[in-house]
Amino acid sequence: MPEAYSIEQLRAQAFSLFERLGLPGRKLEDWKYTDVSRLASTLGETWWQATSEQPAFSAEGSIEDLDAYRMVFVSGVFVPAQSKLPDGVDVLPLADLLKRAQSDDSKALFKLDTDAPLMNGFVAVAVALAQDGLCACIADGVILDKPLYMIHVGHGRSHVLSGVMLGTGAEATLIEHFIGSTDEVAGLSNTVTYARLAANASLTHYRLQQEHAQQYHMGRVEVKQSRDSRYVLHAVELGSSLSRLDVLVKLAEENASCELNGLFVASGRQHIDHHTRVDHIAPRCVSRENYRTLLDGRSHGVFNGKVVVHKGAVKTDSSQSNANLLLSKKSEIDTKPELEIYNDDVKCAHGATIGQLDQAQLYYLTSRGVPEAIAKxxxxxxxxxxxxxxxxxxxxxRFIERAAFAKLPHTSGIEGLTHER
Amino acid sequence: MLEIKNLHVSVGGKAILKGLNLEIKAGEVHAIMGPNGAGKSTLSNVIAGRSGYEVTAGSVHYQGEDLLLKSPEERAWAGVFLAFQYPVEIPGVNNTYLLKAGVNAKRKHLGMGELDAFEFMQLVREKARLVELDASFLSRSVNEGFSGGEKKRNEIFQMAVLEPTLALLDETDSGLDIDALRIVASGVNKLRSQDRAIMMVTHYQRLLNYIEPDFVHVLADGQILKTGDKTLALELEERGYDWVKDA
Incomplete structure (x- = not known):
């Protein structure tokens, strides 16, 4: 059982871990393709210190027609006036999160696991310094009527730590939307989001990253699932100069399932890196992963998808697919699907493809009179x-489609298509 | 309408067509028969504009214009249509949207107004009935998960919607059972008219029972070696191709 400990202890532990880990260097296998040393050179030695001033919030860039419980964070600071919350969901200063946490389980939600896979200085500093965060405890059997919509306005340097707990049979949708402030001054948005799914709970998680072009974006999503629970992630990466997301899912009890979907649309000199790790610990769990990247200009994508099937996880069903389109000669993708299997009774598949547009498909479309630009x-x-x-x-x-298609290199006459589907 | 003179085509440095001559007039139906590897599909693809084929000599003119200078979409706008031997699956591209983009691009090119959504759906539904294609196919991705016969029917459906003046059918009959063949053939026959021409590439005489050709050509070793009427097809069915080559 997790021991009870105070927020001060947690903060101190996290900060000393951060001091020890610092910025991850490229000698680490998990950071081989992603150079974060420029964080220090762009933002200075105190790149990790949160910005103290927040600009006024403007809803521009958020999904305005969405019927949802909106929560606005500007530079990591919660803006109550702009926010509307359902009963039982709180946004609290981190210090209050632990006080409010009702069980040992919910306290454990925010406990720092120093030995966790892909642990790094960004996670430690987020836990040490995050000012605000969402604490959503959805009670047993509650099906939330509207999505929880977190709008993060990336301005300066900020850390946000959040936790979502779903009770037995509870269902919710969480949308994390990262939009850039209009000043476009380089900064850091650093977020850690934990989720715990009790038996038969279901969480659908959208994570849409649209930071402004100078922003560094660091994220971690850590999910632990009980029996029969379902987790679906849609991670869409469009903005920022450098974005890294680590997704960790533990299928801890029988018959849990997770689905990780990723889409990168990158251009210019954008660098986008996702590391995913799914641990199949219990028998009869299912994991599905589908990542697609469209890389233009001199952009660089990194995808590392690891699936670990533990000894007791018999009847595991896992598949992973990663397809990449390089739209220019200077764009680059480094992809590495990894499977570690420690028992014989499993069904696992993985594959990655890298390519350009399919010439046979292009010919087929143009032979029907579709102009080449539209066919592409x-x-x-x-x-x-x-x-x-x-x-x-x-x-x-629809919002994501429009935002993603607007970033594609060919954008004439595409509007009709999205409407007609 | 279509005039091919002394056409030489190489693929990857290998000569496939070696001085092919062919003239097709409006209203005519021509069947091109011949052994495997004779260059039948190459001929269809060179006319339709697929890349990767090098024309080393000769010319292809369509309605007086040099077809070889045009892109595949420009050829489609000029009225050329190829029904593929192996229709391509395009997951995520809607069948109807493909046709709408094609039809309206052509209309725009010809200086006509674009069809609105209602007019277009009327057109599409009418043509779908023609080839007995279930309306559910319209909202599916192009050829994705279609059976062999459904793919071929979809080709004829597209042809009916795009209303070409020159239709090239590349082994449209292969892999069809007798019912599907009848449907496909009736779709093609309904398109026959005085101002349209059809060139069909086939291995088998069977198709010609349903779509009666005016001319039958034997394509072998990259050339048209023999031309006759529909009785030539029967003779080929009986005697094979070697006697033509040896003659």
Whole structure:
């Protein structure tokens, strides 16, 4: 059982861990392709100190027509006046999070596991310094009527630490939307989000990253699932100069399932890196992963998807697919699907492809009179569609489609397509 | 309408067509028969504009214009249509949207107004009935998960919607059972008219029972070696191709 300990202890422990770990260097295997040393050179030695002033919030860039419980964070600071919360969901200063936490389990939610995979200085400093965060405890059997919509306005340097707990049979949708402030001054948005799913709980998680072009974005999502629970992630990366997300899912009890969908649309000199790790610990769990990247300009994508099937996890069903389209000669992708299997009774598949547009498909479309530019567009949209199609919330999906397609290199006449589906 | 003179085509440095001559007039139906590897599919693809084929000599003119200078979409706008031997699956691209983009691009090119959504759906539904294609196919991704016969029917459906003046059918009959063949053939026959021409590439005489050709050509070793009427197809069915080559 987790020991009870105070917020001061947690903060101190996290900060000393941060001092020890610092910025991850490229000699570490998990950071081989992602150079964060420029954080210190751009933002200075105190890159980790949170900005003390927040600009006024403007809703521009958020999903305005979405019927949801909105929570606004500007530079990591919660803005109550702009926010509306359902009963039983709180946004609290971190110090109050632990006080409010009602069980040992919920306290454990925010406990720092120094030995966790992919642990790094960003996580430690977020736990040490986060000012605010969402604490959502959805009680047993409660099906939230509207999505929880967290709007993070990235301005300066900030840390946000959040936790979502779903009781037995509870269901919720969480949307984390990162939008850039208009000043476009380089800064750091650093977020850690924990989720715990009790038996038969279901969480759908959208994570849409649209920081401004100078922003550094660091994220971690850590999920632990009990029996029969379902977790679905849609992670869409469009903005920032450098973005890294680590997703860790523990399928801790029988018959839990997770689905991780990722879409990168990058251009210019953007660098986007996702590391995912799914631990199959219990028998009969299912994991599905589908990542697609469209890389233009001199952008650089990194995908590392690791699935670990532990000894007792018999009848594991896992599949992973990563497809990458390089739209320019200077764009680059480093992809590495990894499987570690410690028992014989499993069904696991993984694969990665890297390519350009399919010439046979292009010929087919143009031979029907579709102009080449539109044909290329159709194929790009179709490529992204394999990720978008899983998004059940129509409003969110349409918003994401528009934002993603607006970033594609060919963008004439595409509007009609998204409407007609 | 279509005039091919002394056409030489190489693929990857290998000569496939070696001085092919062919003239097709409006209203005519031509069947191109021949052994495997004779260059039948190459001929269809060179006319439709697929990349990767090098024309080393000769010319292809369509309605007086040099077809080889045009992109595949420009050829489609000029009225050329190829029904593929192996229709391509395009997951995520809607069948109807593909056709709408194609039809409206052509209309725009010809200086006509674009069809609105209602007009277009009327057109599409009418043509779908023509090839007995279930309306549910319209909202599916292009050829994705279609059976072999459904793919071929979809090709004829697209042809009916795009209303080409020159239709190239590349082994449209292969892999079809007798019912599907009848449907496909009736779709093609309904398109026959005085101002349209059809060139069909086939291995088998069977198709010609349903779509009666005006001319039958034997394509072998990259050239048209023999031309006759529909009785030539029967003779080929009986005697094979070697006697033509040896003659």
């Amino acid at each position: 567009e159709l194929l790009l949209v179709a490529f992204a569609d394999s990720v978008l199609v899983g998004m059940k919330d129509k409003t969110v999906r």
